[in-house]
Amino acid sequence: MTLELTVEAHPLLLVRAFVSTFEPDLAAYADRSPLATTAGAPPLSPASDEVRAAIRDLLRQAGFKPTGRSKPASEYLLRAQAEGGLRPINCAVDACNLVSLHSGLPISVIDLDQAEPPFVIAVASAGTRYVFNPTGQEIDIANLICLADAKGPCANAVKDAQRTKTSDSTRKTLTVIWSTQVLQSRTDAALAYYLALLIAASVRTEPARLTVE
Numbered sequence: 001m002t003l004e005l006t007v008e009a010h011p012l013l014l015v016r017a018f019v020s021t022f023e024p025d026l027a028a029y030a031d032r033s034p035l036a037t038t039a040g041a042p043p044l045s046p047a048s049d050e051v052r053a054a055i056r057d058l059l060r061q062a063g064f065k066p067t068g069r070s071k072p073a074s075e076y077l078l079r080a081q082a083e084g085g086l087r088p089i090n091c092a093v094d095a096c097n098l099v100s101l102h103s104g105l106p107i108s109v110i111d112l113d114q115a116e117p118p119f120v121i122a123v124a125s126a127g128t129r130y131v132f133n134p135t136g137q138e139i140d141i142a143n144l145i146c147l148a149d150a151k152g153p154c155a156n157a158v159k160d161a162q163r164t165k166t167s168d169s170t171r172k173t174l175t176v177i178w179s180t181q182v183l184q185s186r187t188d189a190a191l192a193y194y195l196a197l198l199i200a201a202s203v204r205t206e207p208a209r210l211t212v213e
Contacts, residue, residue: 003112003174003208008122012058013145014184015121016177016191017208019112020092020198027168029091032201034098036088042193044186047074047104051183055106058180059157062123063143070139072157077101092166092173095197103190105179106157108147110164112172116150119174124153132159147176174208 003019022029052075059066066072077100080086086097092109100107124141130153132139139159146153154161157178166173175194179187198205 002206004117004119005174005208005210006118006120007210007212008120009212010061010123010145012061012180012182013121014179014181014187015210016179016187017210018175018191018195019206019208020173020175021204021206022092022171022173023204024171025168026090026092026166026170029201029203032091033088033094034091034197034201035086035094037200042099042102044102044189044193047078047102051104051186054180054182055104055157055178058178059144062145064141064145066158070158073106073159074100074104074157090166090168090170091201091203092170095194095201096175098197099177099190099194102193103186105177105183105187105190107178107194108155108157108160108176109166109173110147110155110160111166111170112174113170114164115154115174118150120148121145121176122148124148124156128153130154130161130163132162134162145178147174 055072056066096107096109124146126142128141129138144156147155154164
């Protein structure tokens, strides 16, 4: 069944989303990380200051401040790469991080078995917070565009919620590429690169059905 995703109308937001299936589970793909198997340069020019500024403008639109510890996740990956390279985690996260690093676009990946439909992308209301790591640290996501399930927000362009993160037992994931209308061609190139990495790892993918309201 195709996953349905409702997107609240937004003047800048451009979303690409798809579901990936790992059979029998993500642990079986331990030797298929794109960080270890991909060869050659991705079909993307390096992310420029203009790309980073466009993403920050997107997150600022509703009043969120994407600076300091709340900067876009794609900017953290640039620092990680400069400090010795990306650290392998699992096939799903590694593909996400590799595409995000090269495209400059923040990307979320959630475990669908840890989430409950319906799924909505909308700006989080004042006072919205969630735990984003195993130690229980929280992030204030008020005024930030977020993916939410029946239990509340669980992912965004800064930090995803701990409750829906992947594990060895993950079987299906939802990926959301967070982008802006001014970066449409770059977003489409990033999506194509992403799907190619997963196909090379024998991961089955299916587009999510997006409805803008």
